[in-house]
Amino acid sequence: xxxxxxxxxxxxxxxxxxxxxxxxxxxxxxxxxxxxxxxxxxxxxxxxxxxxxxxxxxxxxxxxxxxxxxxxxxxxxxxxxxxxxxxxxxxxxxxxxxxxxxxxxxxxxxxxxxxxxxxxxxxxxxxxxxxxxxxxxxxxxxxxxxxxxxxxxxxxxxxxxxxxxxxxxxxxxxxxxxxxxxxxxxxxxxxxxxxxxxxxxxxxxxxxxxxxxxxxxxxxxxxxxxxxxxxxxxxxxxxxxxxxxxxxxxxxxxxxxxxxxxx
Numbered sequence: 001x002x003x004x005x006x007x008x009x010x011x012x013x014x015x016x017x018x019x020x021x022x023x024x025x026x027x028x029x030x031x032x033x034x035x036x037x038x039x040x041x042x043x044x045x046x047x048x049x050x051x052x053x054x055x056x057x058x059x060x061x062x063x064x065x066x067x068x069x070x071x072x073x074x075x076x077x078x079x080x081x082x083x084x085x086x087x088x089x090x091x092x093x094x095x096x097x098x099x100x101x102x103x104x105x106x107x108x109x110x111x112x113x114x115x116x117x118x119x120x121x122x123x124x125x126x127x128x129x130x131x132x133x134x135x136x137x138x139x140x141x142x143x144x145x146x147x148x149x150x151x152x153x154x155x156x157x158x159x160x161x162x163x164x165x166x167x168x169x170x171x172x173x174x175x176x177x178x179x180x181x182x183x184x185x186x187x188x189x190x191x192x193x194x195x196x197x198x199x200x201x202x203x204x205x206x207x208x209x210x211x212x213x214x215x216x217x218x219x220x221x222x223x224x225x226x227x228x229x230x231x232x233x234x235x236x237x238x239x240x241x242x243x244x245x246x247x248x249x250x251x252x253x254x255x256x257x258x259x260x261x262x263x
Contacts, residue, residue: 056084101150101227110145110232112255115183116176118148122155123174130163133171142176142183145255150228157221158187158248166191166245178254182234185250193242203236225250 060081064074116138127134155174162172166189175186194202203226225248229236233253240246 054088057081057088060084097153097224101231104231106231106233109147111147112143113146113148113151114140115142115144115151115185115252116140118151119155119174119176119185122152123159126155126159126163127172132163132168134159134174135171136174138176139178142178143255144183144232144252146232146252150231154225154228154250155185155187157225158185158250161221162187162189162191162246165189179251181254182251183254185252186247187250188245188247190245193244194238194240194246195242196240199238199240202238 060077063069064077064081069077117140120136120138123134123136127136159172159174166172170190173186173188175188177184177186202222204223226236229250229252234251236248236250238246238248
């Protein structure tokens with residue numbers, strides 16, 4: 001049906017123009033070829049990234065089995081193997097979480113949440129044990145409908161990226177405020193910033209900006225942020241100045257006043 005609509009149904013003005021139909025067909029073919037190329041590149045990247053920890057685990061287990069290691073050496077090798085296995089598990093979990101989200105019902109699972117309290121508590125957990133300034137200001141009484149675990153994953157990624165890509169002695173700032181009928185989460189850092197050409201693409205799957213090109217992983221963190229926020233009926237954008245820092249803004253619709261919100 002989509003193809004027929006794009007080319008023009010019989011008897012329509014578009015159907016009477018062979019040139020227009022040919023142009024539409026060529027455009028559709030180009031779009032399909034581009035989508036196929038993107039899918040193949042994504043599959044190649046997944047295979048490459050998953051292969052690295054698998055190769056490491058195999059080599060480390062062969063080392064444990066084939067050499068007479070001291071107890072201390074065996075513990076160190078086993079710990080390395082466990083860390084690589086955990087990294088592999090994280091990659092697989094990220095892929096599965098994105099796929100499950102696409103078919104998950106918002107109406108059936110979302111509940112009222114006190115967003116300010118959720119953010120303040122989770123940022124406190126993320127900041128615990130870190131020797132850096134992490135500020136969090138949360139306006140009270142901002143109730144949204146959503147899934148607390150998924151919104152915590154949004155914070156994990158945004159605050160985690162701020163820790164990762166900004167100087168260790170620089171502050172990370174988190175703020176939650178009301179703006180009209182929406183609640184807005186701001187996460188700001190004083191890192192190197194994001195080049196303008198990358199600011200839209202970083203929310204796509206398997207895309208990593210120049211600053212994270214050498215980091216392990218599949219480039220799913222900000223894609224998960226975008227898809228979780230979209231699932232909640234919201235939007236996420238980034239403002240960034242190279243050499244100055246970045247600020248991510250998550251905008252979520254406020255819920256109607258109703259049942260007592262969860263934490």
